[in-house]
Amino acid sequence: MAGTSNQSVGRAFRIVDELAENGGGSVSELADRLEMPVSTVHDYLQALVETGYVTVTDKEYQTTTRFLEVGHRQRHRLEVFKAVRDELETVAEETGEHATLMIEEADQAVILTVQEGPDAINLFAYPGARMPLHATAPGKAMLAHMADDRVDELIAQHGLVAVTSRTITDPEILFEQLEQIRRQGYAIDEGERIAGMVCIAAPILDKSDRIRGAICVCGPQSRIDESRRNEIADVAKRAANVTQVNLDYV
């Protein structure tokens, strides 16, 4: 296999991942979790501290705000991000639910921005959160506007992993839904990623019909009943449309 790439780089980021996941740790703790020799982990942590991406306070290693910085800079350069402007806020206000902007990256759906409704912090929704495309409304909205063979390829490569009991795992059903999404102009997910959650998402296309992202509204099933779905879908579609216009305008 890959005998090529740089081992040190891989290990450094494995450590970063671990730090991010479990919120810091000590040398031996990390060595334990990563199953690496203590002295090796120590060496890496020292190197990471030198880069400024990790700090150590009282033998506790932590990631620094450098990640925030790099992340925000990247986000500011993304055209979709600039194009939504405050449409998301409007969506959150109008629906009273969480509104998120999502894009596709590395075959996954990723949250770029979260605009909170009246609710508290949602553990599952934060900038950078990733999830399978087929298990979310925004993911399906984006799939619906990719070439069919690209979708086939994705299925072949990653499969249709079940995230909850309601996740779509049958390619045939998925394709049916994609067809429907194209007709309706929006996608819906009922507990396919998080049990009890309903998400409604509208795709953002550019002038050459390339999919650029999706605007998604999420809330508990109890609050998003049949009667509100059309209304929410309309709000999302409108916001997606405005974004699209801004996008082409840039």
Next chain:
Amino acid sequence: MAGTSNQSVGRAFRIVDELAENGGGSVSELADRLEMPVSTVHDYLQALVETGYVTVTDKEYQTTTRFLEVGHRQRHRLEVFKAVRDELETVAEETGEHATLMIEEADQAVILTVQEGPDAINLFAYPGARMPLHATAPGKAMLAHMADDRVDELIAQHGLVAVTSRTITDPEILFEQLEQIRRQGYAIDEGERIAGMVCIAAPILDKSDRIRGAICVCGPQSRIDESRRNEIADVAKRAANVTQVNLDYV
């Protein structure tokens, strides 16, 4: 000097820095800028892509949303961040200006959150943005609540670099101001970091009087005239106080 630390880790992050700075690049472009052999840069980029922290599309390498994710996770674990809750929003609304939450990290002032007022995007204010402590109101507010010898040490180590023509470069004047800040309960900066900008900041202390951060309000000199300064300072002080209470409560 440091003959120890891992060279590869350092180089990997130098490349990341470069990507973040100039918004991506090609192999040769980066090799040029970093003065590294093309093949070496190529190797690193490949390794970085494998980690998922960098992507390549059409020979353009870019940082990914992984940085956003790691950054946001870290931020969510910071107590000050949780403690401000929506005080910042209140501050922005009440003053009609930018409000930021800042902390000290690696001897610098770093923005954690930006709450925008009616204004557009401020190029200088984004989460993760770093600046010298002595050249900003929040920085001075934090310095005012550090031990004097810590401040001496900082000056010895980094000096009092001038960011604008109005930046404080004389230690004596700085110490005078710190004294005044402690008396007044807030710090002010008039064009010391950005010409034409006035910032007013209140320190956030925990129950053991350790400095944890600062709440800062910034706006153009023309809009923040003498008469409004007390009012703004009061708003910032109140928000800092509420934050402090939340902090001790956690």
Next chain:
DNA sequence: AAAACCCATCCGAGATAGTCGAAAGTTTTC
């Protein structure tokens, strides 16, 4: 209060694996 223990840090020899020149392959330019 001594001993045992845990953990971070240092050290250095050995060998893996990073490095980079050069060549091959690919895309763009003129």
Next chain:
DNA sequence: GAAAACTTTCGACTATCTCGGATGGGTTTT
């Protein structure tokens, strides 16, 4: 359609990463 520019592959050399073990500080146990 040739040349230029750039990316990617290859491979040998050896720089440098690796990690067992020693060191020492700090804390808990007996």
